Amino acid sequence: MRKSEVSSTLTVYHDGQFWVGVVEHVESGMLSVARVVFGAEPSNEEVYAWVLERWSSLRLSAETEPVGPRAGRLPGNPKRRARAAAKAMRQHGSSTASQLALARERERVKDGRREDRAARRQDEARSRWEDRRERKRRKHRGK
Template structure:
């Protein structure tokens, strides 16, 4: 049986207006992300209950760009690992890879809404034209 590596990280930060959570999910080396807006500053208990109740319903982006595997990294010095963990705790926001993935997801949804709007406007224009033709025919018949 093939071994799979799955990792999920929730980073909560203040973006200047709202408290935002960025979920980074790495499965088989592929990154999927989701952005969640909390609004007011969530307490640890609120974040924990959010994870328990809403994690399964989270809409992740499509899996993109391979992420380096943990197998390629050496375990390293425990003091260095502690420093890296402390540095990661003090970093604001999400990783650049997740920011790029979120930007791609926004662009994709924008393109979808543009195409849906174009189809809808074409259908509405056709319906208006048909109503005008029908009205013209009714007037011509004297009704």
């Protein structure tokens, strides 16, 4: 039986207007992400309370992006690599893979809404056509 590696990361950053949290969940090499808007700057206690209360109800995106193998790590001091990664996260908020996954999720939701709207319009048009047809039949019958 193979072990599957599972990890979740919550990154909180200020996007210029709001404090935003990006959740990156990696399971079996596949990345799922979610974006949470906190609004005002959350304290550590508020973030911890949010994790305890709402983590299980978090709506993650579909598993989209395969995460690269761990064997391809950069050589060198692991502490220096960790500092560089932390600095990049502070500057950019979240990883590029999670940003791409969030963009794909927004597009998927937008396409779904567009399809729903088109189906609803089509149903309404069909309903109006049937109503007109029924009125014409009644009028033709003299009622």
